Amino acid sequence: MSYTLTDADKAAVQTMRDDERFNHFISRVCEHDEIWILTDEHGCMMLTSDDDEDCIPVWPHAEYAKEWAVDDWSQCKPEAISLKVWQSRWVPGMEDDELMVAVFPTPDATGVVVEPRDVQEAIDRKKKPGRHN
Template structure:
């Protein structure tokens, strides 16, 4: 279940630079053990990066994903994926299919695009730091 998100929290997160939003995403996903994608009757929403690479956008909360569900994406709905399922199934599958991850893109389409393994490593580092504190 998603955490409570105030309008101020949302505005603050969306005003962060792409790299800061990436870190915010990693922190929230580690804290709440889930991430969000957009899906429709055809499956998971995919984007094409500026470098013409296919990627799956992910968000730390359904409200951010819902902000994307307009225009061509208006039929899409936020869907939660547990962190455990993401790491055990999605990361290997995306690597096999040569897909990238668009981490916490904003409605104006800015965000960090990374290899799934790179995101997995960032999550692993955050989890290790969390266990030490």
């Protein structure tokens, strides 16, 4: 159920700070009920943050994920994860494996690196009944 990403959307994201991209990510993910990762035949792509933490990068749209699929990652393809699957399997699995989430990195910025539970709590707050997106 992917939405169309416009050039204006892409341009706006380029000027956002990491925290603004985090909030944009949460809004889009809640609106479309999916999170995007990059995968190849070995599984999902992982990064090491500046603080030496193992992270799974996530994006709100396939197009943003594709921007990372270059050089060493050129074999990777965007893959959508439903919010239901993210909450039930990914969050507990990442916590068990002590993995962090790199939220909406761009080719020149790591993004906000947080615990999986922090991403889920932000989604839960945004989706709270009676709250408008």
